[in-house]
Amino acid sequence: MKIVVAIKQVPVRDTNVRIDASGKWIDEADLEFEINEPDAYALEEALQLKDEHGGEVIALCAGPEHAGSMIREALAKGADRAIHIECDDLGSLDTLGVAQRLAAAVKAENPDLILTGLQSDDLGLGQTGVVMAELLGIPHSTIIMHVAVDGAAIKVKRELEDGWFQQIEMPLPALLTIQSGIHRLRYATLMGIKKAKTKEVKKLTPAELGAAPAAAITVERIYAPEKKKQTQILKGSPQETAAQLVEKLKYEVRVI
Amino acid sequence: MSGVLVVLEHRNGAWARMSWEAIAAAGQLAQICGGNVYTAALGGELGALSAEAASHGGAKLHTLEHAQLAQYTPEGYTLALEELIRKHQPAWVVFAHTYRTRDFAPRLATRFQQVLIADVISLRGEDGAPVFVRQMMQGKLNADYRKTGDGPGFVSVQAGAFREEVSSSTAAIEPFAVTLDAGQIRTKPGEPFRESAQTVDLGAASLIVSVGRGIKEQDNIPVVQELADALGAELAASRPICDNGWLPMERQVGSSGQTVAPKLYLAVGISGAIQHLVGMKGSKSIVAINKDENAPIFEVADYGIVGDLFEIVPALTEAVRKAKGA
Incomplete structure (x- = not known):
């Protein structure tokens, strides 16, 4: 089974992001990046499917040079090879532009299955996978919690709202967006890290993948949200803040 | 090309309330770009x-x-x-941002070379054109989006972002004949099911202490359990805690778990990702304890304590016990 996993690098969770001079994106200088969490689970699912059924896992990423460290980590965890579409212009593309680039790279590989995270922790639009499926003309399903392969078809468990689930069957090739928490994530072993150094990372340029369409939607401005609620921040030592909060719970919230 | 089309959603024989919020958003959009609001309902037989x-x-x-x-x-x-x-060539197509919309709307938009502006929290007109606000960086920043392409625009709206309005008029029902054959549909869906009977009804709890990633490891869960016990509250959690198996899935609050509106929601070590906030922002009082003063949870909190939960929570448990004993 040949599996492509599309992964993305995002700023490390809980870092303080600043807005850049253009006012349209965050200042990436001095930021640390990590793999988008849902994508880490998509990679894990791909590696588990390979453990079970054999085949090949190819990590695919469109992003700047610094995404190379994330790609090496995916290889160290067990991906067989990688494709890095090196580009610094992601900010000027919308989902369709990014998905077109990824789909063009996928097409050349002709995989059985394409996996990616259900959404990114930075933009959070949650569409890249679905749009890729449409561009590739293959069936898809989203927010997947389990994948079972049965010959040329798969049976997946899709999460619905409020604790409901649904089984869905579809023929391969197909694309799935994976929900966080589908498995425990594995760590790269020392052997894996060593091996990763010799694994192939194919570099592609955007030009090789065809011209990006004009953006259908654009970000005009980003800004800190206006506070809608007045939050009373309680200050002091742990004991002092605890005592203040108990007062509030007693006399204002009236739950003690 | 004119007007705003709202795609309504029903599940298990009942309309999703978020559909009415989407109609409200469409009304605002029609004020800006003109034209009427139309709705669309899909199904085998819609009946009543x-x-x-x-x-x-x-x-x-x-x-x-x-x-x-x-x-x-x-x-x-x-x-x-x-x-x-x-x-019918509407200028805009509006959806409620549900799991179903997330599943098909990006595919539909792509057919028109468009991109869905997803999970919108508000909209306004500027120079006669709509500007849509959506959150990014896990709710730490807002972004203003505009449509720049030709063709219909596609927008989905966040749960609770637009207030449902009582309509004084009734829409004329117009059947639309679609041509579909089974061969075009490759995914075969099964019946929706629940994993196990829900034994914890967080929706009925009047006090909830909820725990997030800040708790760091499973062995630390008793720290918040003790606070919940002292308050007489139910213990709940954000998604990552349940994903890790530290607490059962049925204690999860958020879009994929339960929606709650207790008298008190005390969030410990929860940063407040959008998916969590939609499940609890209707709470009467919200208290947040978090080490990051910029965490989005403070956007919805009435009371906040910025600091180390491992120092604050035990002190709070102690203070609650004392207050109750007195």
Whole structure:
């Protein structure tokens, strides 16, 4: 089974992001990046499917040079090879532009299955996978919690709202967006890290993948949200803040 | 090309309330770009659902009934709505940002070389064109989006972001014949099911202490359990805690878990990702304890303590016990 996993690098969770001079994106200088969490689970699912059924896992990423460290980590965890579409212009593309680039790279590989995270922790639009499926003309399903392969078809468990689930069957090739928490994530072993150094990372340029369409939607401005609620921040030592909060719970919230 | 089309959603024989919020958003959008609001309902046989949907307003309700639409599939919905949109050419198509919308709307938008502006929290007009606000960086920043492409625009709105309005008018019901055949639909959906009987009804709890990633490891859970016990509160959690198996899934609050509105929601070590906030922002009082003063949870909190939960929570448990004992 040949599996492509599309992964993305995002700023490390809980870092303080600043807005850049253009006012349209965050200042990436001095930021640390990590793999988008849902994508880490998509990679894990791909590696588990390979453990079970054999085949090949190819990590695919469109992003700047610094995404190379994330790609090496995916290889160290067990991906067989990688494709890095090196580009610094992601900010000027919308989902369709990014998905077109990824789909063009996928097409050349002709995989059985394409996996990616259900959404990114930075933009959070949650569409890249679905749009890729449409561009590739293959069936898809989203927010997947389990994948079972049965010959040329798969049976997946899709999460619905409020604790409901649904089984869905579809023929391969197909694309799935994976929900966080589908498995425990594995760590790269020392052997894996060593091996990763010799694994192939194919570099592609955007030009090789065809011209990006004009953006259908654009970000005009980003800004800190206006506070809608007045939050009373309680200050002091742990004991002092605890005592203040108990007062509030007693006399204002009236739950003690 | 004019007007705003709202794609309504029903599950298990009942309309999703978020559909009415989407109609409210469409009304605001129509104020800016002109034209009428239309609605669309899809299903095998809609029956009484049509009249109920029509009573929520709009100039016209397009009913798309077909055996292939009896169960939701992304292909069926994409094909049927593509046909409706090509025929009626609305300027905008609005959805509630549900799991179903997330599943098919990006595919539908791509058919028109468009991109869904997803999970919008508000909109306004500027120079006669709409500007949509959505959150990014896990709710730490807002972004203003505009549509720049030609063709219909696609927008989904966040749960609770727009207030449902009582409609004074009833939409005229107009059936729309869709051409679909089974061969076009490759995904075969099964019946929705629940993993196990829900034994914890967080929705009924009046006090909730909820724990997030800040707790760091499973062995630390008793720290918050003790606070919950002292308060007489139910213990709940954000998704990552349940994903890790530190607490059962049925204690999860958020879009994939339970929606709660207790008298007190005390969030410990929860940063407040959008998916969590939609499940608890209706709480009467919200207290947040978090080390990051910029965490989005403080956007919705009435009271906040910035600091180390491992120092604050035990002190709070102690203070609650004392206050109750007195």
